[in-house]
Amino acid sequence: MPRDAASVPLIRQLLDGTLRSLGVEPQVRDDIELMLTEACSNVIKHAGPSDDYTVSASVHDHLCVIKVVDTGNGFDPRKMLDPDQGSEHGRGLQIMRALADDVRFTNRREHGAVVCLEKRLRYAPGAAGQHLTAT
Numbered sequence: 001m002p003r004d005a006a007s008v009p010l011i012r013q014l015l016d017g018t019l020r021s022l023g024v025e026p027q028v029r030d031d032i033e034l035m036l037t038e039a040c041s042n043v044i045k046h047a048g049p050s051d052d053y054t055v056s057a058s059v060h061d062h063l064c065v066i067k068v069v070d071t072g073n074g075f076d077p078r079k080m081l082d083p084d085q086g087s088e089h090g091r092g093l094q095i096m097r098a099l100a101d102d103v104r105f106t107n108r109r110e111h112g113a114v115v116c117l118e119k120r121l122r123y124a125p126g127a128a129g130q131h132l133t134a135t
Helices: 007-022 026-046 092-099
Strands: 054-060 063-070 102-108 112-120
Touching: 007 026, 007 054, 026 063, 026 092, 026 112, 092 112
Parallel strands: none
Antiparallel strands: 054 063, 063 112, 102 112
16 A cells, blocks of 8 residues: 555555455444554554555454554554553554454564454354354
8 A cells, every 4th residue: 555644544445345245243343444544544654664555454264354564663562652641642552452352563674564453253144254264
């Protein structure tokens, strides 16, 4: 994706449309949309010198796995300070951690950083996605 704020709504719509077609419940789709937005926004604001970033998503065994990869140097999420009360910025990591079932940050020296978000899916009755299981 181009490292531009306009890319965020595009990737959100693509993933939401896919999850909607599988019959994923709206609340779960909303959580995924917000997690994805925060991860992509962080890349756009903070990543290193590159014109693009990569987003991949997969659904397997009722689990949605999203990876957002940039070419920056990464960061240590344990060293990130909580934002001041009333602050309008700096809550992205907290939001991702609150909504995801699992969040992992990997710094790949000289090859960028990866944010991996996992969310267990719930489906509407009779939805196509209910049949996605490992074989």
